[in-house]
Amino acid sequence: MLKKYYEILGLNENSSLQEVKKAYRRLAMKYHPDRNPGKESEEKFKEIKEAYERITNKDNTSNEEFREYNERSSNQSSYEGNGDFEDIFKSFFSEDNYDSEFVKEKIIKVNISILQGHRGFKYKSNINLWKLCNICEGRKYDSVSKTKVCYCCNGLGFIKKISSFFSIKQQCSKCKGKGIIIFDYCKKCKGMGRIRSKERLSIEVPKGVLSGTRFRIEGLKDLIDLENDIYSDIYIEIFLKSEKNISLDKNGNIHANIKVFFINSILGGSVKSNILGESIKINIPECTQNNDVILVSGKGYNVINSNSRTDLYIHIYVVNPRSINNSQRTALLKLKQFFC
Structure with a gap:
């Protein structure tokens, strides 16, 4: 046996x-x-x-x-x-x-x-x-x-x-x-x-x-x-892999850093930015401050085995010019009178 x-x-x-x-x-x-x-x-x-x-x-x-x-x-x-x-x-x-x-x-x-x-x-x-x-x-x-x-x-x-x-x-x-x-x-x-x-x-x-x-x-x-x-x-x-201007949080939401020229941050408006290979329209409120965060719902990371997406968080970095010409200086001095 x-x-x-x-x-x-x-x-x-x-x-x-x-x-x-x-x-x-x-x-x-x-x-x-x-x-x-x-x-x-x-x-x-x-x-x-x-x-x-x-x-x-x-x-x-x-x-x-x-x-x-x-x-x-x-x-x-x-x-x-x-x-x-x-x-x-x-x-x-x-x-x-x-x-x-x-x-x-x-x-x-x-x-x-x-x-x-x-x-x-x-x-x-x-x-x-x-x-x-x-x-x-x-x-x-x-x-x-x-x-x-x-x-x-x-x-x-x-x-x-x-x-x-x-x-x-x-x-x-x-x-x-x-x-x-x-x-x-x-x-x-x-x-x-x-x-x-x-x-x-x-x-x-x-x-x-x-x-x-x-x-x-x-x-x-x-x-x-x-x-x-x-x-x-x-x-x-x-x-x-972690990347310079884009990251993923623990909930699967996307965080992206974008630069906004100081005039646009003051006056507001809309800008387009390429995020995850897609052109995303971002509405900038008036008087947006440096490091402000803007929520764009449903434009984040794809959810696995689903047709839905997480949210996108835009982190604003206000950019100032490194140099200005005479015409720009004159315009800014006039603008200064209204704020100072």
């Missing part, structure tokens, strides 16, 4: 616990219902999960066959002795003894302008990743005949060390926890378990996107990074 569960994971009964976990992560990612909707994938995922739980005894059932098999293997590979106390701790706390989560996310940060976020755009980029070797599926060998059960740990991937204080399982130094010794590596990946893959990313980013918004890249499967971690999901995360 136990042999059947190993076969579901594409392994043999001599496979180490580390190999069981790697096979489970790989297959669970491949057949996860969220990535492969459908009854067939769902049933396959359940089968894989059950096999993993039975082999690792996570369901705590009274499986006598597994218990006897586990005890027999442990007794065969036990190593008793004091050992080096420092080596024991190094082994116990080494990174190899920690299991990474099966689902990992890779985040690609994308900086865009406020105008790009307002209008929406198509993000395209090439990315260099690693892909599980399609020949050996990450095992590093392409047939069981090219491997032998590790003689040091009897295929368990660990040996038991007993000190004066406690007993721990230490990763087998001969097979590096794999439980097998590989004699002939996969020719395609040269024993790496992965091959280089240049992927083309393409995704439509909708108008009105805000900083921190993530978009999942579809169509990328079995991708791994340089450390052999499997990525089940790859996202791009949007960040809006």
Whole structure:
């Protein structure tokens, strides 16, 4: 019965616990219902999960066959002795003894302008990743005949060390926890378990996107990074770049700085300014002061998945001339008589 569960994971009964976990992560990612909707994938995922739980005894059932098999293997590979106390701790706390989560996310940060976020755009980029070797599926060998059960740990991937204080399982130094010794590596990946893959990313980013918004890249499967971690999901995360004369507040409203000549600020009137690629008419009240703020409703940033827009806040900067001619001086002196 136990042999059947190993076969579901594409392994043999001599496979180490580390190999069981790697096979489970790989297959669970491949057949996860969220990535492969459908009854067939769902049933396959359940089968894989059950096999993993039975082999690792996570369901705590009274499986006598597994218990006897586990005890027999442990007794065969036990190593008793004091050992080096420092080596024991190094082994116990080494990174190899920690299991990474099966689902990992890779985040690609994308900086865009406020105008790009307002209008929406198509993000395209090439990315260099690693892909599980399609020949050996990450095992590093392409047939069981090219491997032998590790003689040091009897295929368990660990040996038991007993000190004066406690007993721990230490990763087998001969097979590096794999439980097998590989004699002939996969020719395609040269024993790496992965091959280089240049992927083309393409995704439509909708108008009105805000900083921190993530978009999942579809169509990328079995991708791994340089450390052999499997990525089940790859996202791009949007960040809006700050700009000199335009900004976006936390409510999505646009704040724009415009310069108004001092005569226009006194007399009032209307001016046009190009904001977010659009010519906006702004009504300037009489006697507008420097740093005054004018509200233009419904002319701000696009709201994502909507036809509405936020508000636009115009920050006024009154501009005075740096030089004047005689005619302008005469006119200003006459004007001065009415105010001073």
